[in-house]
Amino acid sequence: MDTTQRTDQQRSADRRRRELLEAADRVVLRDGPQASMNAIAAEAGITKPILYRHFGDKGGLYAALATRHTDALLDSLRAALDAPADRRERVEATLDTYLAAIEARPQVYRFLMHPAEGGGPGDQGFDVGKHSAPLLRRMGEELAQVIEERLDLGPGGQQLARVWGHGIVGMMHAAGDWWLGERPCSRAELVRSLADLLWGRLAAVADRVGGPGF
Amino acid sequence: MDTTQRTDQQRSADRRRRELLEAADRVVLRDGPQASMNAIAAEAGITKPILYRHFGDKGGLYAALATRHTDALLDSLRAALDAPADRRERVEATLDTYLAAIEARPQVYRFLMHPAEGGGPGDQGFDVGKHSAPLLRRMGEELAQVIEERLDLGPGGQQLARVWGHGIVGMMHAAGDWWLGERPCSRAELVRSLADLLWGRLAAVADRVGGPGF
DNA sequence: AGACTGCTGTTACCGCAAGTAACATGCACG
DNA sequence: CGTGCATGTTACTTGCGGTAACAGCAGTCT
Numbered sequence A, B: 001m002d003t004t005q006r007t008d009q010q011r012s013a014d015r016r017r018r019e020l021l022e023a024a025d026r027v028v029l030r031d032g033p034q035a036s037m038n039a040i041a042a043e044a045g046i047t048k049p050i051l052y053r054h055f056g057d058k059g060g061l062y063a064a065l066a067t068r069h070t071d072a073l074l075d076s077l078r079a080a081l082d083a084p085a086d087r088r089e090r091v092e093a094t095l096d097t098y099l100a101a102i103e104a105r106p107q108v109y110r111f112l113m114h115p116a117e118g119g120g121p122g123d124q125g126f127d128v129g130k131h132s133a134p135l136l137r138r139m140g141e142e143l144a145q146v147i148e149e150r151l152d153l154g155p156g157g158q159q160l161a162r163v164w165g166h167g168i169v170g171m172m173h174a175a176g177d178w179w180l181g182e183r184p185c186s187r188a189e190l191v192r193s194l195a196d197l198l199w200g201r202l203a204a205v206a207d208r209v210g211g212p213g214f
Numbered sequence C: 001a002g003a004c005t006g007c008t009g010t011t012a013c014c015g016c017a018a019g020t021a022a023c024a025t026g027c028a029c030g
Numbered sequence D: 001c002g003t004g005c006a007t008g009t010t011a012c013t014t015g016c017g018g019t020a021a022c023a024g025c026a027g028t029c030t
Helices: A003-034 A037-044 A048-055 A058-081 A087-104 A106-113 A134-150 A157-182 A187-198 B003-034 B037-044 B048-055 B058-081 B087-104 B106-113 B134-150 B157-182 B187-198
Strands: none
Touching: A003 A037, A003 A048, A003 A058, A003 A106, A037 A048, A037 A058, A048 A058, A058 A087, A058 A106, A058 A134, A087 A106, A087 A157, A087 A187, A106 A134, A106 A157, A134 A157, A134 B157, A157 A187, A157 B134, A157 B157, A157 B187, A187 B157, B003 B037, B003 B048, B003 B058, B003 B106, B037 B048, B037 B058, B048 B058, B058 B087, B058 B106, B058 B134, B087 B106, B087 B157, B087 B187, B106 B134, B106 B157, B134 B157, B157 B187
């Protein structure tokens, strides 16, 4: 019943957990989201039941993994978003940070966005009921908070900020996803185009003159 | 080797295929994306191998299902987008059409956005290599085409239109997904907020005066 | 010392779903 | 009548998520 012993055990367990997470990370990075528990256990040099003792089920492991990466990415984004600079510059820096991240490690990105629900009995994947990846939701909420904190939106501003937060994050995500697959232009061009969109250029440009239809 | 006979068989096969698709639809609507092939076969009153003869694998069936729904949704969206009205009105109508669709049939929406890659051997799901759901890509491309057709974007306009197409669709999707889960406001309010965002209000609003930080 | 606790680790198993092989049946054509 | 050919079946394999049940190895209490 000694307290120090308990702490020792806890520390050992935590270290082990971190090792397991890193092994899982390597496998997911290699095999994508459909990495099997067996493969992860093998990579960690152990067998399945240990993984289950540590993380409960596949959803737990994936959630732990996702939380790690999500936290890291969110830290970078916060840094870009909080920089002491012009609003447009901050927006562009944030977009660029996100795009650089998904460009650098597309496998991680793929995993975070597509959690690959399990096929087993009972378990329906770890995001039952929710549709999008947790990363998107968290980014949306964070951005909403920053918007509401920084901008004077008047009455109903909090709700507006949340809509915008999720909307902007979704814009970034979808454009980034498409860009990552087709690479139609440089990252800088993409950032500029998206910022232009957010800056109202869609409403500002003129109709085509000899356009089809009417 | 008669041609008419071949046509008869083809027609019969097509009808059968449609019946199977409708049965699959019912099951997916009921059980979500993790509907099993067995369940679908049972609903159709037959057994698994027939499904496999018609659709190849689970990915094929899901792709066929998704194509049907995607086509239907895209038709509605095109109608809203092509209406003879003010640009802002058209944008709002399109947003509203999309949101109404996902509100009316969230199960279908969930299925389309979250294709649930298979866990079997060999097969990696039907969207190997691509990340997002096909629906998002298709909507993005369609919107890009309309934008490029209607708006005078100057040099590099085609690429800009594609970025905007995918970006706007992503915005719509993420905001809609979040809204569907939390229902923080009415559909009309959401539409208005998103249109405001696209109309550059983000750039136009003032900084908060007594804001935290600096 | 010796029984007890609690952790780590194993092998061997269950249940389930995807996908396939092999066999049975109805039907038009020569 | 036999020959194609599509339709349908049962019964199987493979692979994965998840779970007993058991084995070793600390340190602890009496």
